[in-house]
Amino acid sequence: MIITDTHTHLYSEAFDEDRIEMINRAINNGVSRFFIPAIDSSYTSSMLQLEKDFPENVFLMMGLHPTHVKDNYKKELQHVEHMLKSHKFYAVGEIGIDLYWDKSTLGIQQEAFQYQIWLAKKHKLPIVIHCREAFNEVFDILEKEKDTDLFGIFHCFTGNFEQAQQAISYNMKLGIGGVSTFKNGKIDKFLNKINLKHIVLETDSPYLAPTPYRGKRNESAYILKVLEKLTSIYNISTEELANITTQNSKTVFGI
Numbered sequence: 001m002i003i004t005d006t007h008t009h010l011y012s013e014a015f016d017e018d019r020i021e022m023i024n025r026a027i028n029n030g031v032s033r034f035f036i037p038a039i040d041s042s043y044t045s046s047m048l049q050l051e052k053d054f055p056e057n058v059f060l061m062m063g064l065h066p067t068h069v070k071d072n073y074k075k076e077l078q079h080v081e082h083m084l085k086s087h088k089f090y091a092v093g094e095i096g097i098d099l100y101w102d103k104s105t106l107g108i109q110q111e112a113f114q115y116q117i118w119l120a121k122k123h124k125l126p127i128v129i130h131c132r133e134a135f136n137e138v139f140d141i142l143e144k145e146k147d148t149d150l151f152g153i154f155h156c157f158t159g160n161f162e163q164a165q166q167a168i169s170y171n172m173k174l175g176i177g178g179v180s181t182f183k184n185g186k187i188d189k190f191l192n193k194i195n196l197k198h199i200v201l202e203t204d205s206p207y208l209a210p211t212p213y214r215g216k217r218n219e220s221a222y223i224l225k226v227l228e229k230l231t232s233i234y235n236i237s238t239e240e241l242a243n244i245t246t247q248n249s250k251t252v253f254g255i
Contacts, residue, residue: 001030001238001239001242001243002030002032002033002242002243002246003029003030003031003032003033003201003223003224003227003242003245003246004031004032004033004035004200004201004245004246004249005026005031005033005034005035005201005202005203005205005220005223006035006128006153006155006175006200006201006202006249006252006253007035007037007094007128007153007155007156007175007177007202007203007204008034008035008036008202008203008204008205008220009036009037009039009204009205009206009207010022010023010034010036010050010058010205010220011036011043011046011047011049011050012205012206014206014217015206015219020053022219022220022221023054023057023220025219025221026219026220026221026223027057029221029224030224030242031220031221031223031224032056032057033057033059033246033249034054034057034058034059034220035059035060035061035090035091035128035249035253036050036051036058036059036060036061037061037063037065037091037093037094037128037155038060038061038062038063038064038065038080038093038094039064039065039068039094040064040065040068040076041076041079044062044079044083047060048060048087059090059253059255060087060088060089060090061089061090061091061092061093061094061128062080062083062084062087062089062091062092062093063080063091063092063093063094063095063116063127063128064076064077064080064095064112064116065094065095065130066095066096066097066098066109066112066113066130067098067101067102069105069108069109069112070105073108073111073112077112077115077116080092080116080119081119084119084123084125089123089125090125090126090253090254090255091120091125091126091127091128091152091153091252091253092116092117092119092120092123092125092126092127092128093126093127093128093129093130093152093153093155094128094129094130094155095112095113095116095117095127095128095129095130096109096113096129096130096131096134096138096155097109097110097113097130097131097132097134097137097138097141098130098131098132098133098134099132099133099134099137100132100133101132106137110137110141113138113141114141114144114145117141117145117150120152121145121149121150124149126151126152126153126252126253127150127151127152127153128152128153128155128175129152129153129154129155129172130155130156131154131155131159135159135163139163139166139167139170142170142172143170146170148171150170150171151171151172151252152171152172152173152252153172153173153174153175153200153252154167154172154173154174154175155175155202155204156175156177156179156202156204156208157174157175157176157187158179158185158186158187159187160186160190161190161193161194164187164190164194168194168198173198173199173200173248173252174194174198174199174200175200175201175202176191176199176200176201176202176226176230177201177202177203177204177208177210177223177226178203178204178208178209178210178211178214178218178222178225178226179208180210180226180229180230180233181210181211181214181225181226181229182210182211182214183211188229188233191230191233191234192233192234196234196236196241196244196245196248197244197248198248199230199244199245199248200245200248200249200252201223201226201227201230201245202223202226203218203219203220203222203223203226204218205217205218205219205220205222206218206219209222210222210225210226210229211225212225213225227241227242
């Protein structure tokens with residue numbers, strides 16, 4: 001059984017004291033594939049070091065996170081473009097729009113999101129979308145960019161059933177993590193209406209730890225709690241769910 005964490009910030013400062021032990025703990029629990037989203041250029045060297053330390057397990061993305069789209073965003077986008085030309089990456093992400101923290105940057109967030117979609121298409125890579133309080137804004141751009149070259153993952157999906165269907169219509173898998181285990185998470189109420197071929201697993205560690213770890217530091221090994229929740233929703237074995245979602249991740253990332 002191979003379990004894939006399609007979204008984990010293993011380079012986060014939250015893991016500085018026990019990063020190697022934490023990663024090995026996940027591997028020992030069957031989580032052997034880690035896809036690492038970018039935030040901005042300040043984390044690039046740490047990401048490359050992770051890949052060097054765990055070459056069989058760690059697969060990197062490159063992108064500019066929407067909450068880090070600031071005054072220097074054009075320079076950051078140049079960094080993304082340079083890295084995509086000079087190193088192997090498996091997705092452009094995480095990219096998107098976040099209106100929870102700062103609505104004043106919507107215009108440049110939209111510009112950065114669309115530009116990075118173009119980069120993904122140019123390099124024939126999937127995108128990994130961050131969307132917080134911005135479904136309409138994200139969907140507007142995806143509608144403009146919709147074609148056979150647009151595909152990827154709607155990371156940390158927290159929308160309703162109709163929004164899930166719309167995301168899927170843009171060739172997006174739904175990234176399902178700890179929120180599915182929350183009492184007020186809501187997505188567990190309709191997930192069984194979504195074909196498993198559209199689902200991938202993630203943790204978003206160190207954030208959004210699943211029940212019973214909610215509020216604590218998340219880590220990739222805790223994806224087992226997400227796996228456990230989804231086996232009850234879909235009424236299939238843990239092994240079958242792990243295999244299907246890992247195969248889905250291979251379809252997206254090409255490895």
